[in-house]
Amino acid sequence: MLWERAREPHAHRWSLPGGGLGADEDVEASIRRQLAEKVDVRQLSHVEQLAVFSAPTRVPGPRVVATAFLGLVPSDTDPVVPSDTAWHPVDALPPTAFDHEAIIKRARHRLAAKLSYTNLGFALAPPSFTISALRSLYSAALGYKVSATNLQRVLSRRGLLEPTGGVAPVGPSGGRPAALFRFVSGEMRVTDPFAVLRPPAGRSLGM
Amino acid sequence: MLWERAREPHAHRWSLPGGGLGADEDVEASIRRQLAEKVDVRQLSHVEQLAVFSAPTRVPGPRVVATAFLGLVPSDTDPVVPSDTAWHPVDALPPTAFDHEAIIKRARHRLAAKLSYTNLGFALAPPSFTISALRSLYSAALGYKVSATNLQRVLSRRGLLEPTGGVAPVGPSGGRPAALFRFVSGEMRVTDPFAVLRPPAGRSLGM
Numbered sequence: 001m002l003w004e005r006a007r008e009p010h011a012h013r014w015s016l017p018g019g020g021l022g023a024d025e026d027v028e029a030s031i032r033r034q035l036a037e038k039v040d041v042r043q044l045s046h047v048e049q050l051a052v053f054s055a056p057t058r059v060p061g062p063r064v065v066a067t068a069f070l071g072l073v074p075s076d077t078d079p080v081v082p083s084d085t086a087w088h089p090v091d092a093l094p095p096t097a098f099d100h101e102a103i104i105k106r107a108r109h110r111l112a113a114k115l116s117y118t119n120l121g122f123a124l125a126p127p128s129f130t131i132s133a134l135r136s137l138y139s140a141a142l143g144y145k146v147s148a149t150n151l152q153r154v155l156s157r158r159g160l161l162e163p164t165g166g167v168a169p170v171g172p173s174g175g176r177p178a179a180l181f182r183f184v185s186g187e188m189r190v191t192d193p194f195a196v197l198r199p200p201a202g203r204s205l206g207m
Numbered sequence: 208m209l210w211e212r213a214r215e216p217h218a219h220r221w222s223l224p225g226g227g228l229g230a231d232e233d234v235e236a237s238i239r240r241q242l243a244e245k246v247d248v249r250q251l252s253h254v255e256q257l258a259v260f261s262a263p264t265r266v267p268g269p270r271v272v273a274t275a276f277l278g279l280v281p282s283d284t285d286p287v288v289p290s291d292t293a294w295h296p297v298d299a300l301p302p303t304a305f306d307h308e309a310i311i312k313r314a315r316h317r318l319a320a321k322l323s324y325t326n327l328g329f330a331l332a333p334p335s336f337t338i339s340a341l342r343s344l345y346s347a348a349l350g351y352k353v354s355a356t357n358l359q360r361v362l363s364r365r366g367l368l369e370p371t372g373g374v375a376p377v378g379p380s381g382g383r384p385a386a387l388f389r390f391v392s393g394e395m396r397v398t399d400p401f402a403v404l405r406p407p408a409g410r411s412l413g414m
Contacts, residue, residue, distance in 0.1 A: 021272070026261040049258050052274045054233040065228070065272075067259045116400035117324055154401045192399055193323035194361045 001039060002094070003085040009060045010097035014088070016104070017041075018066070027067045035071065040079040046072040046123035046188060050107050058099045070107045072123040075137055091143060112142050118190055119160045122183035128164045130178040152181075158191045160184055208246060209301070210292040216267045217304035221295070223311070224248075225273070234274045242278065247286040253279040253330035253395060257314050265306045277314045282344055283333040298350060319349050325397055326367045329390035335371045337385040359388075365398045367391055 002014035017039050021030050028047065035041040050068040058064065073079075088094060090108050093101060114120045115138060124137045135148040155161040162184050167177035209221035226241050228234060235254065242248040257275040265271065280286075295301060297315050300308060321327045322345060331344045342355040362368040369391055374384035 021261065023270070024263055026263065027259050027272070051256050052234050052259060054228065054274070056231055056233065063230070065234070065274075067261070067272075067274075113397065113400075117397050158401075190320065190324050191401075193320075194365075194398075 001041070001081070001085065001087050002096070002100075003039070003082070004094075005097055006084065012095070013097040014094045014100070015097045016068075016100050017085075028069070031067075031069050031071070039081050039085050041071070041073060041077075042079075043073065043077060044071045045074050045186070046070075046120065048110075050103070050110060053099055053103060055099065066103070068103045068107070070110055072111070072120075074126050075124055075133075076126040089140075108141075108143070114188070115141055117192070118188050119155075119158075119183060119185060120188055121155070121160070122186050123188075125183060128166065128180040128182045130168050130180060132178060134181065160191060208248070208288070208292060208294050209303070209307075210246070210289070211301075212304055213291065219302070220304040221301045221307070222304045223275075223307050224292075235276070238274075238276050238278070246288050246292050248278070248280060248284075249286070250280065250284060251278045252281050252393070253277075253327065255317075257310070257317060260306055260310060262306065273310070275310045275314070277317055279318070279327075279330040281333050282331055282340075296347075315348075315350070321395070322348060324399070325395050326362075326365075326390060326392060327395055328362070328367070329393050330395075332390060335373065335387040335389045337375050337387060339385060341388065367398060 001017060003017060004014050005011050017035055018031060019034050019038070021027060022033070025033065027049070032044070032047070035044070048070050050070045052065060052067050054065045056063065058066070090104060093104065096104070111120070121134065121138060124141060125134060129137075131148050131152045135146060135151050138151060139145045152161070160183060161181050164180045164182050166180040168180055170177050209223060211221050212218050224242055224246050225238060226245070228237050229240070232240065234256070239251070239254070242251070255277050257277045259272060259274050261272045263270065265273070297311060300311065303311070318327070328341065328345060331348060332341060336344075338355050338359045342353060342358050345358060346352045359368070367390060368388050371387045371389050373387040375387055377384050
């Protein structure tokens with residue numbers, strides 16, 4: 001999600017939502033506040049610090065150090081965005097401001113990596129979905145097509161995915177109704193850590 | 208590695224090495240410079256941004272936002288540290304300054320998590336080592352004992368560890384000489400990403 005800058009610097013280029021850190025907030029409170037106030041994004045399914053971008057000349061004028069976040073919303077979210085704001089495919093970005101393309105690429109890289117060893121797909125998917133819809137989400141996030149059969153197999157085998165028992169409505173073209181699935185958990189975890197390194201009972205490892 | 212503060216604020220409490228961002232450097236260049244200049248740590252086997260610590264009152268006086276890094280050195284590294292600086296076990300910290308204990312705990316958590324799904328042990332180990340020595344390193348990093356047999360099995364099976372062909376010198380008490388091992392790679396990678404999500408040839412996923 002990007003907004004088009006009306007004024008210099010970098011007029012008519014597209015920026016990530018964000019802004020200055022307020023005196024009474026930390027960086028995560030700040031980005032959540034600004035997403036809610038500026039672009040009506042209030043229900044993030046996953047938020048994590050991505051990286052600090054701090055090259056001395058990344059922005060013209062007085063020095064600005066940015067803390068970038070990866071924030072995900074389920075694919076069925078449709079916030080009421082301002083008229084200067086729009087969603088863009090990561091693989092077809094408009095001209096971007098400052099180092100925001102590098103930030104977006106880093107975020108995409110992080111997302112793709114985490115999809116390959118965690119259950120993070122839960123943060124992109126609606127509450128229930130067909131395997132075909134899930135495959136589209138994974139393919140979009142990764143930037144290349146994955147096999148629906150293999151995706152279902154690997155996610156099910158690792159206990160991440162379960163059938164809801166329901167089926168999707170049959171479309172106008174008819175055909176067999178597709179089974180609906182959901183993610184078992186809505187909290188990110190590594191799907192296959194070395195069992196030998198698991199902590200004793202009562203302790204847990206996160207990210 | 209911590210240094211004891213001589214002056215207020217938080218005199219006689221222990222701080223992580225670090226300092227102000229210079230006008231001509233980014234945050235990673237800054238922490239590498241400060242580690243080299245202040246505590247003689249020049250050969251980091253792994254460096255990654257950990258998180259931004261930005262609570263409004265984390266430090267007395269004017270606001271300070273910190274970018275914290277996880278930096279690892281091999282266990283046989285012995286830098287010439289200043290007289291106010293010393294290594295401390297993470298599980299037995301002296302009184303720490305500001306929010307540095309929270310930073311250390313976060314770093315330890317990150318390290319423990321990454322040891323469970325990457326080859327990051329390479330960054331803690333010397334060039335060659337016995338399984339018994341490696342087990343001590345993993346146990347110290349994780350905060351609980353792991354089995355040497357299981358550790359060797361899981362790291363070997365995933366292709367992370369290989370025998371050097373050599374053996375360790377026999378100690379004064381005699382016994383059978385122990386085989387020496389090394390890590391296959393000195394670059395961090397996820398050890399078992401979902402194969403179905405692997406990118407097409409020629410593209411790679413990192414962290």
